[in-house]
Amino acid sequence: MNNGYTRRKETSKRLTICVFLFIPLFLLVYIAGYPVLMMLLYSFTNWKGTLSAFQFVGIDNFVRIFTSKEYSVVFTTAIFYFCAGIIQQLLSLLFAEILSRPVLGGRVFRGFIFFPFIMNGVAVALIFRMFFTPAGSFDALLQATGHMPWIRLWITNRDTVNFVLAFIFIWKNLGYSFLIYLGVLQSVSHEYYEAATIDGANVWMQFKAITFPSIKPMIGLMGTLTIINSIGVYDIPYVLTKGNNGTHTFVTLLTVTAFKNNRFGQACAMAILILAMAMIAMLLKSLFFKEECDVY
């Protein structure tokens, strides 16, 4: 009798949980899961994005991404943005380490570093369009400082354009990682540093023994985001070059493939590839930056 009551109570409890979970789960599957599944399905077709019939083409769309010259450029630009992302992480960590300590004008510097991140990406791209335009602000700066021979067509020159875009990418996103690192660094107890100072540890030793282990999980997360961001850049190249001159990223070329060339099936394959790369990055992060549990 008692067992029956407990079972009924348990069943009722489970039922209540299921009923309450149904709506959010349904929305999650419908809004997030279903579109991804449909995208996966379309990635194996030659769908043109219209009501016309489509055929299944197997893995042709994926093969084309890896073998066609048309798409090879996006891998090169991804490397540029990935390197830019690493530089961004190193710089932001450096600035965060410096500004986490009491420094004269520290608050002002924090504001300066964070400000570009809150600016709209399109606005940033437009500002730098004026900055790097021929005879623009950057050329004027070089001229004023006596570096005339360095002046070139920064965006037109294929050798410099991706560096310019990567620089803008760093400038725009530095504030975000800086703020995260700053927050994490400020959460590390000062007592550790005081004890280390008494023991005679210098700044580098303190960083190695105290700071780095404390922020290691965050470095893992930010590294993952760096990889994901490097393949998802859109606004800066779109506004400045529209992907011309060897500056197409996965996302700008995806847009062209879908909306200009009417190859939505191919574009879906690109989107699936971006998703797969993000998942691999997350997997690597969980492999190499495991949460460490204290064992006492």
Place this chain on the structure above:
Amino acid sequence: MKKLVSMLLVAAMLLCTVGALAESNDVVLTLAFHYPDEYAADIIAEFEETHPGVKVDYAYLHITDEELITRLIGGEYWDVSLVPMVWANSELSNYYLPLGASEGWADQYYFGDLRSYEGQTYALPIGVVYEGLVYNQAVLDKYNGGVMPINLDDFMALCNTLKENSVIPVWCNGGSGWALRYWTNLAATMAENANYANDVALSRDPWAEGTQLRIANAFLETFAKNGLLEPDVVTGNQWDTSTASLSKGETAFILTGTWAVENARGMASSIGIDPENIKFAAFPYKNGVDASNPLWLRLSEDLFSAVSIKSEHPALATELLTFFCDRISNKIGMNGANKETGKPIEALNYLKDIDYYKLYSPAVNDGRIEEYAKNCGIDLYAYNNYLLDYVILPALDNGDANWEGLNEAWNSNF
């Protein structure tokens, strides 16, 4: 008192209901276009006046194919709207109503059969333009005795003179992509063959040495090599910069459509420069030009409008379509597309007196060209971004356009 208030309230409700019913008797048509409301206001008022009981709701589209396609695929529709440029004709029947036999529409409208499939026309042009050089007369007054060159050698010599005097000879707007299409269309003009686009694009190597397509595209190579183009050919969305530069006399020529004449004149007025300086001429692609050896001048299509397949009033919507297309052209700086009633814009009236121009209208593009272009990513006869990556930038870098690369990419279609 209470009774009186109640009666008044009931009367007010009845009036509202009657009003609402009366309003619901109006037929409402929706019209979407890529110019702000004021351009269409007169036309809509005239249509409503001549069609009592019909109301037209206007939607201003910031025209990009991305927006239009997304909204159409998402199920939105307007009774009359623009057609996405990138859609192949075979797609149109899924979204738009067939207007009737193409031959009939082709008789009535320039390019009346361009957007047709299986003998049926689906869309009509909103206007037509001449393609050639929009230029600044003040620059010619200063550097060429006020004369617009009609022979190629004279034109190239003038370009070099302009460069020496720090005037940008040609602004190609390479970063915008679409602006380069005129350099491809120039091939048919230079070939003096209305069917040239079909002839060349269906071959395996359209950019082989000696083809007019290569010769026309090679103008850009020559200009790039010799520093005759604007300094920044990559950055996109510089149209307003280019028209401002043209108006100020810092740039001499832009190869484009005559719709740009009004556009550039507007820019000139806005910065306090005489708009009459902005003029139009055919591109001088050959030498020995005279009345017996005229320069061909291309009459070209622009965007197309159509009636939605979901329209509840297809006959009335079709009427609105022709009414609108016949009247909007001149308002947006284009010549009328209607062969009988269409007029050129006032600024181009002088062209009819020039005997060394020969107007031609290109043959309708073979649908396969669109298919090939989309398949190999070379946007031939559409946006023409390929010219930047294959012709202009290599020429700026090392002096040679990548014709082999273009042929190789196109060859992947066969």
